Amino acid sequence: MRIFHILLWAFIATGTISAVHAEPAVATIGQTSETTTLSGLITDIDGEPLAGAVVRIDGTSFACSANVEGKYQLKARLKKGDLIKVTFLGMNPVEVIYDGQSKLDFTLAPDSNSLDEVVVTAEPNINNIDIRARSGVVQTVDMKRLNEKPMTDISLALQGTVPGLIVTNTGELGSKPQIRIRGNQSLRVGDAANEPLFILDGKVISSDAFRTLNPQDIKEIKVLKDAAACALYGIKASNGVIEITSKRGSYFGTVDVTYSLGMGATLKGRRGVKVMRSDEKLELERLMMNEATPGYRYSEDYYRRRYPNSPDLDAMIASGKAVLDSLRGINTDWFNELIRVAMYQNHNLSVRGGSEKSSYFVSANIATQ
Incomplete structure (x- = not known):
């Protein structure tokens, strides 16, 4: 038994049985761990390069885009049977099955549903x-x-x-x-x-x-x-x-002359408030006892309070009464004096015409009130 142990140790020391601890090889049918480079040119049907066209392996995240010359270079783990898609805005996409080649060119045709041209016209107004x-x-x-x-x-x-x-x-x-x-x-x-x-x-x-x-x-x-x-x-x-x-001119070669006349009257409208008569105003001034107003300044109350002992008191009262009587006879209706019926008239004359090359519109207006 001792001799067997010695021999086993010798095998281990020399590495004869080291393969027992090695990892098993992993293999997948139809797949390789190496990176494959696929390159080529992407153009339209007229041979013009399509800069920015995208080349993608379907179902994976591997993709690249073409440069300004339409050339692309895709580095990915490719295997036979992979579906390669090429897309570009305004073009019909192209799909090709990878068969192991290293160079592959694509030609894309225009999408029949795309717009040929869009014209944006700004309005002048x-x-x-x-x-x-x-x-x-x-x-x-x-x-x-x-x-x-x-x-x-x-x-x-x-x-x-x-x-x-x-x-x-x-x-x-x-x-x-x-x-x-x-x-x-x-x-x-x-x-x-x-x-x-x-x-x-x-x-x-x-x-x-x-x-x-x-x-x-x-x-x-x-x-x-x-x-x-x-x-x-x-x-x-x-x-x-x-x-x-x-309004603008006309392009039909005709001349249109338009004249309009408007006339009317602006009425006084209704009175805003009812004003006092002169006798009512003088009586109000007397009751307010404001010496700056004639209703109190020429009243009997004013003279008797201001000149109670004057020998001419009766004469002053009589003189003030005469002034008040003359004022009571004045009843001016300032609403009728200041606000009157106003007549107005409005004249408008316009000429409109032109041709295919130019147009004109001329007008004149006169209004009085």
């Missing part, structure tokens, strides 16, 4: 954009109804034409009407901080310039009230936008 009207935030003013209103100021004519558009006439002499779309947005003093943005044929104009426009020269007016205004014009449109499209 921002009013022609239709996408805003579909969002429900754009209101169009009825120009026929606007022109029928007997007013020389287009700002006043806008009153009641569009829901949410508020036009307030302060009534002060020489003051312009206040136009609001979203109400007052700022606490700053002045009308400019709260009035909407006025756009004429794509250009910004002031509210004073808007008031001078002739309604007969306007083709269309749109009112933007919500987010569409800010999307187009930025923070300047936070109070809303009033877009005006003017």
